[in-house]
Amino acid sequence: MFKRMSLVVIATGLIVAVGACFDPPPVFDDALGIEAIPVSSGEAAGTFALKVVSTTLVKVPVLGDFAGGGTNYRLVTRRHDEAADVYRQQSVLCGGFNVEVAGVTTSVPEATYRAVAPSTAEVVEVSDDGTYHQRDHVQLWGLRNLPDPLTTPLPVNKDEAQQAPHRDRIFDMDGDGNDGITSIVSGAVEGEVYVIQRKTVTTTGIVLGPDRMVGLSVNTNELVQLGNTNVLLDRQSEGSAAPHPDPKRSWFEEVRVPDDFTCDDVMGAEDAGLLSIRRPF
Secondary structure (H helix, E strand, O other): OEEEEEEEEOOOOOEEEEEEEEOOOOOEEOOOOEEOEOOOOOOOOEEEEEEEEEEEEEEEOOOEEEEEEEEEEEEEEEEEEOOOOEEEEEEEEEEEEEOOEOOEEEEOOHHHHHHOOOEEEEEEEEOOOOEEEEEEEEEEEOEOOOOOOOOOOOOOOHHHHOOOOHHHOEOEOOOOOOOEEEEEEEEOOOEEEEEEEEEEEEEEEEEEOOOEEEEEEEEEEEEEEEEEOOHHHOOOOHHHOEEOOOHHHOEEEEEEOOOOOOHHHHHOOOOOOOOOOOOOO
16 A cells, blocks of 8 residues: 655645555556456455466477476465465365377376375465465475475485485375386376476466456476386486476466365366366466
8 A cells, every 4th residue: 555645725724745545556467468456455365276387398309399387276275464464375286287298198196186295385465456476385296304395405316316315305105105206107108207396386467356366377396206117218307398488378377266165176167167278368
């Protein structure tokens, strides 16, 4: 909230300054082509279904460049911290998928997504003009007990992963007898790949009233392969791919849902018309 001083002449001829409060005009986001619909402080608290699309550029030897990446779906619970005038939130990963790259698809069961520990220290800032910014979302796949989930260094390769302190932080997250998580590779090359991964997500955009937020996402993936069942898969995978040069191909949409919404409900939110199938801007 900003203050503007006005000069008022009263009957005696005395000039006095009167403070007047006003809100800044809603931001028009040039990247999105949409004008925000600002909300009052605290109005963006509640429960939300969130879709985040990440698009990468994958360089495949001989074949060239391909668009890679994938989509995550999350259930978000957000409260307003009045003292700091920010929102504190946690999000639960409900499911997702990766796109096919050069005839190869990498996937994990939905149960593996849901085995990722909730991200509990996320911060959201909503400005008076309707600007939205979320930070500190982290997903730890096959990792636990990191001193700092966001910044603790990970091993650089599978050999270092077997050394302290990394070996004590790696576990069989999906319970199939293999350290880390098991990714299933199908298509032109087939097999299983055992990996650990840290993924972070930052989202920036605008609010469209208290019930919907849209904008762009920036994702980082730190991925280490621990092993595989096919020598052709003996390499670091798409986790090291570069961000796609078109930032609008990585985006998010968040919509308010009832407080008793479940992950199953989130995964049905597109079919129910709550979340957009295609980019909504």
